[in-house]
Amino acid sequence: MQEVTSAHELRKQLAAFIGPAARAARSRLGLTQAEVARHLGIAHTVYSRLERGKMLPSVPTLHRLCAVLDASPNELMGHTRATPPDTDSPARRHLFCRVRQLDETRVRAMLALLSLGTFHE
Template identity: 50%
Template sequence: MDDLEKVKRDLGAALLAVRERSGLTQADVSSMVGLVPAVYGRIERGQMLPSVPTLYKLCLSLHISADALLGLGAEKLLAEALPSEPILPPELRRLTDLLRELPPDALRTLGALASAIAHRK
């Protein structure tokens, strides 16, 4: 096996491990970085390498350093070094995506409903 194939395989395995540890699906990660799910799946299976901008987005989205993803020994999470949003559970992320698509009046109505549910005794 040549070096490039090893890098692809190792990167894919690292992405799989980080994604599963985070409770994310391939569709979740691909959406976070702007990839088609099938393309992200190929990266994770070690069939292709991401571009440098995509690798950067993967690192930020998954809160892991490029060194760790590339197997260069640094296991430090980026969350310790860079301010970023916490990784939301998949259900909350899907709900957030849906909320972004709602018009203002629907958001107000949903907000009122959520407030009523939260304050219910």
């Protein structure tokens, strides 16, 4: 006879997948826990517990977490990433993450600043 897993056990297992996956995605972007927590609108200590697999995020928080970490819900829940891994440098990924958090006015200002520079490749 197959043992039935309790809802509590399933939540613990899911938290154990999401925490390390969030940590890996955050590290890939070069972000700190405090930066991610601030973007999520939660306390740093709460985010730390989430990364350690000690708590399960709510659905809205999971949705925001995916946006901040540029990760799919499947990836954070222990499934493989649907798209190939980034080949960009950690610094470039960090920059992209920070730019995604800016409002339209600040993005346009940043583009204007960049267009003033001379770039040699």
